Amino acid sequence: MSTGATDAAGAAVRWRTGGGRAPSLRWAEPWLLPALLLGAWTLTTSVLKWFSPSQLPGPAQVLATVRELVVTRELEPHLAASVGRIVVGFTLGAAAATVLATAVGLSRAVERLLDPTLQAIRAVPSLAWVPFLLLWLGIGEVPKVVLVAIGAFFPVYVNASAGIRNVDRKLLEVGRLHGLAGTRLARRIVLPAAAPALLTGLRLGLGQAWLFLVAAELIAASRGLGFLLVDGQNNARADLMVVSIALLALLGKLADQGVRGVERRLLSWSDGFRA
Amino acid sequence: MSPGPDDAGARAPVSEASTRRGGQPVRLERVRKAYSAARPVFAGLDLEVRAGEVVALLGASGCGKSTLVRLVAGLDRPEAGVVRVGDRLVAGPVDRVGLMFQEPRLLPWLDAGANVAFGLREGLRGTPEGSRRVRELLAAVGLPEAGTLFPHQLSGGMAQRVALARALARTPEVLLLDEPFGAVDALTRTGLQNLLVAVAARSRTTVLLVTHDVEEALRISGRLVVLGGRPAQVRLDAVVPGTTPRLPDQAGLGLLRRQALAALAPDLDTAPAGLDA
Numbered sequence: 001m002s003t004g005a006t007d008a009a010g011a012a013v014r015w016r017t018g019g020g021r022a023p024s025l026r027w028a029e030p031w032l033l034p035a036l037l038l039g040a041w042t043l044t045t046s047v048l049k050w051f052s053p054s055q056l057p058g059p060a061q062v063l064a065t066v067r068e069l070v071v072t073r074e075l076e077p078h079l080a081a082s083v084g085r086i087v088v089g090f091t092l093g094a095a096a097a098t099v100l101a102t103a104v105g106l107s108r109a110v111e112r113l114l115d116p117t118l119q120a121i122r123a124v125p126s127l128a129w130v131p132f133l134l135l136w137l138g139i140g141e142v143p144k145v146v147l148v149a150i151g152a153f154f155p156v157y158v159n160a161s162a163g164i165r166n167v168d169r170k171l172l173e174v175g176r177l178h179g180l181a182g183t184r185l186a187r188r189i190v191l192p193a194a195a196p197a198l199l200t201g202l203r204l205g206l207g208q209a210w211l212f213l214v215a216a217e218l219i220a221a222s223r224g225l226g227f228l229l230v231d232g233q234n235n236a237r238a239d240l241m242v243v244s245i246a247l248l249a250l251l252g253k254l255a256d257q258g259v260r261g262v263e264r265r266l267l268s269w270s271d272g273f274r275a
Numbered sequence: 276m277s278p279g280p281d282d283a284g285a286r287a288p289v290s291e292a293s294t295r296r297g298g299q300p301v302r303l304e305r306v307r308k309a310y311s312a313a314r315p316v317f318a319g320l321d322l323e324v325r326a327g328e329v330v331a332l333l334g335a336s337g338c339g340k341s342t343l344v345r346l347v348a349g350l351d352r353p354e355a356g357v358v359r360v361g362d363r364l365v366a367g368p369v370d371r372v373g374l375m376f377q378e379p380r381l382l383p384w385l386d387a388g389a390n391v392a393f394g395l396r397e398g399l400r401g402t403p404e405g406s407r408r409v410r411e412l413l414a415a416v417g418l419p420e421a422g423t424l425f426p427h428q429l430s431g432g433m434a435q436r437v438a439l440a441r442a443l444a445r446t447p448e449v450l451l452l453d454e455p456f457g458a459v460d461a462l463t464r465t466g467l468q469n470l471l472v473a474v475a476a477r478s479r480t481t482v483l484l485v486t487h488d489v490e491e492a493l494r495i496s497g498r499l500v501v502l503g504g505r506p507a508q509v510r511l512d513a514v515v516p517g518t519t520p521r522l523p524d525q526a527g528l529g530l531l532r533r534q535a536l537a538a539l540a541p542d543l544d545t546a547p548a549g550l551d552a
Contacts, residue, residue, distance in 0.1 A: 192384040
């Protein structure tokens with residue numbers, strides 16, 4: 001029995017030192033999987049020719065398409081349209097969600113009044129909104145921005161209101177003890193204490209904003225990355241489809257990194273973000 | 276933590292404000308407080324703490340010591356009876372009453388200095404005098420270099436010292452402490468007790484110190500009150516003679532110590548036969 005325990009301890013130590021020996025290669029770890037995927041893609045398309053170019057074009061062909069889209073400046077309006085819709089829609093949705101979540105989180109009465117309805121609206125699938133919004137708001141920019149705002153709203157609302165409701169009562173008491181009440185208590189105690197939950201909500205909301213954006217652009221748009229995707233489908237241009245999907249992945253990742261950067265700066269005080 | 280804990284007592288805050296203000300008396304009259312109607316914590320409790328007095332409040336766990344402190348701080352309201360600080364009824368938290376909780380309760384998103392500044396009175400916040408006072412207080416609790424550290428970077432004892440600095444920041448006329456030094460090591464505790472005695476003496480602050488430690492009560496209080504029973508009653512109310520801080524072996528405390536222990540735990544035989552000196 002004692003031998004077994006020693007072996008286990010020894011294994012643990014070896015395992016730990018093994019992990020500590022390669023910190024110089026840590027930066028490469030996140031790139032390992034993309035590199036593998038890129039390799040598999042090249043291998044199956046350009047080398048082994050398992051897929052026809054009309055089904056899945058190889059990396060070289062996709063790069064050529066990107067170059068062409070950039071040189072002819074064809075990509076620009078699509079990118080600008082999508083990013084613009086995200087910025088405006090996300091800002092509106094997240095701001096509305098933060099305000100409502102604060103009211104709901106702070107007051108049981110407001111919660112009883114608003115929360116059941118909001119939860120019901122939340123249950124509506126994103127695509128179900130599209131025909132309705134088109135009917136009411138026409139086919140311009142407004143329905144797309146509104147759909148993105150709806151997408152951003154709920155993750156922010158759900159996380160922020162839960163975060164605010166779960167603020168440590170002991171810290172609220174510290175605020176009361178120092179003469180804070182109402183909006184001053186909200187600003188100086190409640191919001192900072194709920195900041196981690198709020199930022200998680202913002203990250204999730206941003207992700208869902210992209211989801212709703214593509215839903216809108218797939219169905220009713222003449223510009224945007226979602227439109228580029230449908231356009232590729234209609235014209236049997238698989239390269240266009242790959243480009244738009246890759247751009248969606250890239251932009252979504254960049255946006256997420258941005259929020260994480262803000263998160264790291266704002267939450268440097270938090271235990272979980274200890275460097 | 277460069278200076279030793281005993282330096283803490285020597286360098287008490289010396290702001291003008293702290294020397295000008297005097298303590299206020301605290302009076303509880305026929306106070307009733309019940310979290311469940313069947314078993315009230317207090318049913319007609321009377322207690323008076325005179326201005327500038329340092330009173331140690333002892334009692335078994337759950338006997339209502341913390342409730343009493345919360346009533347005086349204005350965080351809870353009695354169902355009947357009145358609580359007065361000075362000549363005013365307590366209707367909610369006020370600037371001139373400071374409270375230090377059992378746990379530090381620092382705001383985790385503020386650094387230690389900002390946490391202490393949080394305790395300043397409205398008029399001093401953000402002023403040069405306010406920041407000077409924060410520095411003085413951090414030095415007084417033995418943490419002159421800790422102002423920029425965040426609570427998660429502080430040890431439990433350090434956090435509790437920052438909490439004491441925050442409670443002192445408003446130059447309270449009544450200072451309430453709810454088992455404040457339970458989590459700090461013995462040396463630091465002695466230093467903080469000395470600081471408390473020095474502050475109380477200098478600014479004539481009224482101090483109500485909740486503790487379960489008879490030795491702490493005998494060391495720094497001028498009067499010792501033991502609560503017990505349900506509803507809680509005053510079981511012992513005795514003046515502790517001599518100047519503070521006292522030495523543990525100071526003559527004349529033996530009887531008081533035994534009385535306090537007996538009042539704390541009347542069911543226990545505090546002096547087993549054959550062991551009593």
